[in-house]
Amino acid sequence: MTTTVPYQPAAAEPELLSGLETRGVSAWFGAHKVLERVSLTMAAGEVTALIGPSGCGKSTYLRILNRMHEMVRGAALAGEVLLDGADVYEAGRRPAEVRRRIGMVFQRPNPFPAMSIADNVASGLKLAGIKTSRDEREYLVETSLRRAGLWNEVSGRLHTPGGALSGGQQQRLCIARSLAVSPDILLMDEPCSALDPTSTRRVEETIAELRGRLTVVIVTHNMQQAQRVSQSCAFFLATHDTPGRIVEAGPTAQLFTDPADPRTADYVNGRFG
């Protein structure tokens, strides 16, 4: 299939990038407190990595950022999450609108099995109730797949089921799907933990290309990955009787080479966790 697309978008305006900031975010599951006053600024256009051992509340924190946390029964939270200075938990603000601006890629690839590759990419438009012309949609499918680094592999079979792709391709399809609704922020919850090394490399390349276009927050267990893809980094830690909190946050290079806290040094050097 050739790539002639008749539709051309209106002259691209320089995009204003949005940053994300949390102030004093705590979280509970029932009576169990999992996060304690987490304050963190995720700079616009940069990749921020959240690292830390399992069960320290990184994923919960990530899900708080785009209001996915409240969908779990018994979940509660306190604090503020500021997107461009406005609290996403403001009364009257619709969760769906917040989630459209703050996209999410999950640990396991989850393309919609009942949809083709193209429909998967365009599904966000349909699900968010955005009306588009067919040409616009085709343009969007192609650009999103290109940005996710998947276009060359699937351009000839856009109308085959998305579930037939390999795991790594599925994950990039999910990234393309998230990018198609043009979010300001992209959250990634261990996006490579279910992938082989080659696919991991492709996803990391994709993340590198996204830098400067939108703000990425990535949870990862892989120290090397955090070093490779992120500009700043936050280290979470929880012990079994205290909830998770940030031990140290700062530029990635500094955190890995010259950490201020001995626990950070232990963790990034693989001495525990």
Next chain:
Amino acid sequence: MATTTDQTGKPRMTTALDLPTATATATAAAAPERRLRLGGVTRAEVSTLGGALLGSLALDWMLYERLLPFSGAQGFLLCWYLLFLGFCYALGSVQWDPQTVRERLVSVVAWSAGLLLLVIIAEQIGYIAIRGWHAASHGNFLTQDMDHTAAHSPITSGGVLHAMIGSLEQLGLATLFAVPLGIAAAVFMSEVGGRAARPVRTMVEAMTALPSIVAGLFVLGVVILSLGLQASGFAASLALTVMMMPIVTRAAEVVIRLVPGTLREASYALGASQWRTVWNVVLPTARPGLVTAVVLGMARGVGETSPVLLTAGFTTRVNANPFSGHQVSLPLYIWNYVKQPYPDMVSRAFAAALVLMAIVLVLFVTARVLGGRRPGALSRRQRRRIARDAAARDAVVRETAVREAATR
């Protein structure tokens, strides 16, 4: 030791003795490989089975006909089967180790259970076909009603046209009512309800066990006697709805629950509302299962006699309007004519049963074809569009090529 791979892709261990030098490996690779036979049935197994079958038959015959004071075909067959299993076990024990014997005995039991099921189905269909062939073999059976057919009319008059129309209309209406209601109830229980889902689920489960005559009585009491509606196809379809809805609901709830939660999360993370998620993600993903739910409901509805008996009335004439006048359906037709003391009428009833089975088969195949489109498979319109776009692109390419050639 070295690991090689045969043509079937299964790794096979070969000892170093097989591969003394590299040149030997090369020549071995050049020779045509022989595929290993793995699994399958060996000759020993076949002869063991055959021997057990014949031996048990002989012993069974001797027991039944010569030694024991028993008689009767069922007992004979049952004893034969038990003896056969015993023979299989004994013959196996002398050849194989106990675990293998147990394994093969279980597979013999499973196979014979499957065969028994096939035999029963074939026997049912065959019996009905034989009894009904007298009437079904005449073309008029599908094109006439029973209006001009009396007890002693020849078999070349009368038929099931009116009952076929009645069955299809009543089932169609009932499906129209039961499927949206059932799927909506299933969505409520699995997606929306939370704590309120439990009483609904209990109610639905109780309704599944509802005796069908009660559904008929319910519609008779509420719709016909209280509201004053006439006994009609519509009233019958309401009674069928009461029967079908709980089946559709339960089956649909099960398949909706099977849709992975990660898909719902993905949908919400894209900014979808709950309603959009259900409509665009959950239901399409569950579609093949939902088709099965609908088919199960229809299978329940199409064969119901007693709800229809109380609510549809009876007629011998074609009545295509389900909203006025009595309307007969196939089960009711069968019930009515099979108890008459005239062989032709009984044969007509059996032929009607044959027609009923054929209709069920056609409905099921249609439902499978409609619901079973593979995910992402293209509808005819999409295929046409893609072909048209490709043709347009080719035309542009050709045109530019011609123009370039001309300028040159």
